[in-house]
Amino acid sequence: MDTYALGLRAAAKIQKDGRIEGNLKERYASFEKGVGKEIVEGKTDFEKLAQYAKALPSIEVKSGKQEYLESVINSLVYGG
Numbered sequence: 161m162d163t164y165a166l167g168l169r170a171a172a173k174i175q176k177d178g179r180i181e182g183n184l185k186e187r188y189a190s191f192e193k194g195v196g197k198e199i200v201e202g203k204t205d206f207e208k209l210a211q212y213a214k215a216l217p218s219i220e221v222k223s224g225k226q227e228y229l230e231s232v233i234n235s236l237v238y239g240g
Contacts, residue, residue, distance in 0.1 A: 170237045179232050
């Protein structure tokens with residue numbers, strides 16, 4: 161029971177802090193418009209996606225900020 165209580169307290173701290181949720185919202189913002197939204201809504205297929213990808217001048221790969229997010233969680237759960 162103590163482990164569940166500890167987990168619940170940690171989850172509450174993480175949710176109240178908001179940095180994890182904000183990062184997720186930023187990371188997946190492209191799924192709220194354009195081709196990302198079409199994917200979510202099931203309004204596209206692989207052929208259309210292939211054409212879309214081929215037409216892109218370049219592909220920007222963004223960091224998932226895993227190390228940053230791990231440090232946020234560690235600081236909230238163990239240090240804050």
